[in-house]
Amino acid sequence: MNGKPKKREKILVVDDDKYVLQTFKDFLSILNYDTVTVSSGVKAIEYLSNNTPECVLIDMVMPDMSGLDLIDYIRINFPYISFIAVSAVSEIDVIKTAMQKGAYDYLIKPVKITDLAMTVKRAIERGKLLKENIEYKNKLEQKVNEQTRYIKKMFLRAINAMIKALEARDHYTEGHSERVSNFSVILGKAMGIENNNINNLRIAALLHDIGKIGIKDKILSKPEGLNSHERSIIMQHPLIGERILRYFIDNQDILKGVRNHHERYDGKGYPDKLKGQDIPLFARIICVTDSFDALKTDRPYRTSKSINEIKTIMENESGKQFDPEIIKVFLKLIDENKIIQ
Numbered sequence: 399m400n401g402k403p404k405k406r407e408k409i410l411v412v413d414d415d416k417y418v419l420q421t422f423k424d425f426l427s428i429l430n431y432d433t434v435t436v437s438s439g440v441k442a443i444e445y446l447s448n449n450t451p452e453c454v455l456i457d458m459v460m461p462d463m464s465g466l467d468l469i470d471y472i473r474i475n476f477p478y479i480s481f482i483a484v485s486a487v488s489e490i491d492v493i494k495t496a497m498q499k500g501a502y503d504y505l506i507k508p509v510k511i512t513d514l515a516m517t518v519k520r521a522i523e524r525g526k527l528l529k530e531n532i533e534y535k536n537k538l539e540q541k542v543n544e545q546t547r548y549i550k551k552m553f554l555r556a557i558n559a560m561i562k563a564l565e566a567r568d569h570y571t572e573g574h575s576e577r578v579s580n581f582s583v584i585l586g587k588a589m590g591i592e593n594n595n596i597n598n599l600r601i602a603a604l605l606h607d608i609g610k611i612g613i614k615d616k617i618l619s620k621p622e623g624l625n626s627h628e629r630s631i632i633m634q635h636p637l638i639g640e641r642i643l644r645y646f647i648d649n650q651d652i653l654k655g656v657r658n659h660h661e662r663y664d665g666k667g668y669p670d671k672l673k674g675q676d677i678p679l680f681a682r683i684i685c686v687t688d689s690f691d692a693l694k695t696d697r698p699y700r701t702s703k704s705i706n707e708i709k710t711i712m713e714n715e716s717g718k719q720f721d722p723e724i725i726k727v728f729l730k731l732i733d734e735n736k737i738i739q
């Protein structure tokens with residue numbers, strides 16, 4: 399034996415005429431369908447809230463809720479259920495509208511059992527195809543989302559690996575990238591940068607010094623002051639950083655944030671000597687957070703400063719090194735204890 403008998407397909411019939419409902423019920427049970435009949439659109443909606451029929455036969459002209467209104471409801475809430483418009487021959491305009499709204503087919507009263515059999519069978523097949531299609535799309539979407547999450551995770555791991563490689567060479571800057579990234583996110587949020595961009599800012603700040611990977615050890619961790627030649631080599635790091643990152647990042651905000659984080663608001667920075675608002679926003683932000691972290695951290699050539707000293711230095715650099723608007727927000731964040739935890 400073949401095990402369980404085949405499950406009968408469910409048909410919902412909506413008509414305000416008891417006689418018509420009975421005829422449909424009789425015909426559909428002869429055709430071996432599991433049939434439920436209801437006498438109004440409201441009752442149909444009630445039924446649909448707990449049941450999913452394969453097909454709905456809808457009388458077009460009913461008191462209270464019209465057949466067309468019911469069609470709208472089904473189309474929006476159950477896009478994979480096929481529905482058939484049922485009507486008298488005199489209501490041909492309504493049938494036309496029902497077809498435009500997505501009815502699979504129509505039946506004219508009085509309905510012949512042969513027409514009913516054929517129309518319902520086809521409508522159910524079409525419904526199954528639609529359902530399969532929707533399920534396939536959903537699965538595909540889910541898979542794409544999973545892949546996207548995986549790629550993002552791998553991307554972040556690659557970034558962290560690069561940061562670790564950089565900081566393994568220069569223990570004085572250990573944790574610097576992460577701190578600058580955290581400060582930049584706090585500052586960016588306080589400036590009203592939207593979420594999507596905050597994430598890019600986080601990455602730009604995390605990678606701002608990655609170009610130091612390309613600077614020789616003896617210059618990178620030199621304990622005394624650098625001579626002008628060595629300084630010019632160190633000054634290459636924003637450009638080297640941008641060049642490295644271009645291989646796997648194409649977001650211009652991130653790339654410019656890295657390239658221009660040593661520009662100064664007064665135009666005396668490097669590498670492009672940009673001035674004022676011509677300096678990309680991420681770079682102006684990182685310039686502030688980067689300097690702050692440098693001032694509060696011990697470096698080979700000096701020890702860290704007190705928070706009041708740092709604030710005075712930074713205030714004095716407003717409009718010189720720093721964007722006045724950004725430094726204002728940053729100093730306020732310091733006062734509110736939102737920067738030093």
Ligand SMILES: [Fe+2]
Pocket residue numbers: 606607635659660
């Ligand atoms: Fe830097």
Ligand SMILES: [Fe+2]
Pocket residue numbers: 574578606607688
């Ligand atoms: Fe830095």
